[in-house]
Amino acid sequence: MRATAVRRTALAASVASLALLATACGGSSDASGSDGKGGGASGAAAGDGAGRKPAVKTLTAAELKKASLVQGDVKGNKIAQAGPGDQVKAGSVTVDKKECEPFAHAYLGVEQGEPVARTQRTAVSEPKKTDKGTSLEDLAEMPEGDAEDAFAAAFDLTSTLVSLSSYEGQGAPETLAAVRESAAKCGGGFSITMDGDTQKVAGLTEEKVTGGDEAIGWTVTSESEGKQVPFKLVAMRRSGTFATFVSFNLAATGGRAEGFELPTAIVTAQAAKLS
Template sequence: MTASAVSMVLLATACGSDKSDTKADAKPSEAAATSAAPAAKGKTDAELAKLLVTQADLADHTFKESTPAEAAAGATATSDKPECKVLVQAQAFVPAGTPSGTARTKAIATPKPAAGTSPEEAAKAVAGALGSTATTVTLASYEAKGAEEAFAAVKTASTKCAGGYAATQDGETTKITKVTPGAAVTGGDESLPLTVELDADGKKLTTQLVLVRKGNTVATFSSLSLAGTAEQPKVLVEAQAKKLG
């Protein structure tokens, strides 16, 4: 579930005819500055943890807490192209920019066999689940315009790095062959769905990367499947976006 398995933000002027007019014109501007909304305050780790999507939100998914080791491993993620590093990090539990707080979880769709299912059919269902799409979810909150800037950074990288790059984590290097727009998603103030294709030891894998920004919080979803082609975690994205408001 770590990114090594894949190795995988953004003048008004006034003139007066005399000093009296200039002074009069200045007052509204001063009032506007005084009444301007304060900069957004970022959330803490604990506050974000309460906003993470959980088993109670999606009964047909199995959730597992991320470990400090996974986050630490993600910190080693890099790329041969500096402009692409933010993409590699996005798939490795590492949010762009400098967040005030982070929270992480992992989820996998686990359809349960219907009542009365034979042992053979149940076994097939389990085998199918092994090929299900597994998704890491990372929430990151920022001060002021940090979330918009972080979102914009990844969006810019997805365009600059569309032709491919190398991703390295924990000493393992994987060749990303291309990055293309993914299926549209709903929720948040802005979203960025991407399909990331890579070559892992000669095997072609299609992974999904989705970013959703709501206010000063960015949710990142990185999905892969042992079957080779990951499905976009639409239900998971929608559930998480709903919890963010």
């Protein structure tokens, strides 16, 4: 199942999105910018408060690939290169409010500006072990309450798409600043149309997160068919590299969002590799 289809399924609160967990190990999505020039989305660059812009290091395609997460970097998660189905092209996305576009692109893992190089990885959490069986036979023999808990535990799996983009000059600070500004203007909600399907973002709630030189996080509440589904988004910058982490949890798509938090372990591991 394509990741874009999974996103739609998650927004419709369907456990059929479990298919992503079995197909997350697609082909490589690592790529270089078309002309090797940096340049992020519009927005004020982060500085030191005295008008001076931060010094940045531009990672080459080889350096960015080396700094990207690999299996074993995050305990309890399976890491793989994102496949073609995980990639969303800017041309396939329209947003009903222009000022919300930078945030929408970060939320969908869309390439912004003209990065020198770019990589994408998927991180899928391993199922939590319980003392209850999870086979259909086991579920059938359990009391109703225990069966419900065991079923929820089996689907308490979080998938995170990690996108890294390396920029020259002030591309990375400007891109993060644009996403931050976009979120401030669009907290009341907006709509995204992707490949003909419209998704409504009902609201954004800012969350505390640390990592790299600067980072910011949100809970993104999406709405579809009368149901609200939470997603998590972290935007982070380390020197000249801009990173986004977009997570959804299968149990949360069914209305059980307890314990679904920002992907802090993944953010920490990625920030460390970029340092």
